[in-house]
Amino acid sequence: MKRSAYIGDAGILSGGGPLVKQPLIVNSGSGSVTAPVTCRATIYAWGGGGSAPATGGGGQCGGGGGGGAVYKVVNLSPGQSISYSVGAGGPAPADSTVGSAGGNTTVTLPDSSVLTAGGGGGGGFNSGGPGGAAGSASGGDLNRPGGTGGAGTGNVAGTTPTGGGAGGAGGASNCGGGGGAGGFSDRYADFIGGSGGAGGSGGLAGNAPGGGAGGKSTGGTGNAGAAGRVIIVLTS
Numbered sequence: 001m002k003r004s005a006y007i008g009d010a011g012i013l014s015g016g017g018p019l020v021k022q023p024l025i026v027n028s029g030s031g032s033v034t035a036p037v038t039c040r041a042t043i044y045a046w047g048g049g050g051s052a053p054a055t056g057g058g059g060q061c062g063g064g065g066g067g068g069a070v071y072k073v074v075n076l077s078p079g080q081s082i083s084y085s086v087g088a089g090g091p092a093p094a095d096s097t098v099g100s101a102g103g104n105t106t107v108t109l110p111d112s113s114v115l116t117a118g119g120g121g122g123g124g125f126n127s128g129g130p131g132g133a134a135g136s137a138s139g140g141d142l143n144r145p146g147g148t149g150g151a152g153t154g155n156v157a158g159t160t161p162t163g164g165g166a167g168g169a170g171g172a173s174n175c176g177g178g179g180g181a182g183g184f185s186d187r188y189a190d191f192i193g194g195s196g197g198a199g200g201s202g203g204l205a206g207n208a209p210g211g212g213a214g215g216k217s218t219g220g221t222g223n224a225g226a227a228g229r230v231i232i233v234l235t236s
């Protein structure tokens with residue numbers, strides 16, 4: 001079976017053989033995947049990134065936090081299913097309003113255990129413009145938190161977590177950068193989290209999967225965090 005260009009050599013990555021089903025790559029919604037034969041499932045999941053505020057009145061805007069990331073390998077029998085729900089990015093807030101947290105991405109295994117890639121926190125407005133909290137991660141063989149959003153005061157950059165996407169640069173006018181999403185690029189080059197958006201006069205939304213948004217100093221609507229993602233690869 002042809003391998004996905006995004007996945008690369010999925011059999012080597014998972015320690016298994018050829019694909020038994022086309023890889024599942026989803027950026028929104030929920031669903032499930034069922035094993036057609038005895039196989040191994042390699043799972044990657046990212047939570048949504050936090051959004052960041054905008055201000056046209058000289059306030060301080062913190063960047064949104066990056067989503068956490070989870071990696072897990074499980075063995076499946078024919079007919080067993082893995083269900084998933086992908087966390088959305090934090091929605092763009094109204095002017096001078098704090099950002100919103102990204103949604104948690106969850107993956108439920110046949111034994112009912114749950115993998116959780118937490119969403120990043122929303123960036124704060126005024127009071128120093130605190131950066132959004134890093135998304136957490138639990139239940140996996142590897143659990144990688146996201147990066148924290150940068151504080152608005154001092155134009156602080158978002159942080160870059162281990163194996164994850166780069167934190168967004170801090171911008172002028174007291175706007176922090178978004179935190180990068182957690183990831184696994186230190187192990188597998190293709191599986192990096194999304195980078196955080198830069199703060200500044202325009203500011204930038206977070207990059208998929210799971211990057212936190214940068215603060216925006218020109219008013220209007222703030223910037224949204226990026227949606228999470230689930231990848232499930234079944235190999236023999």
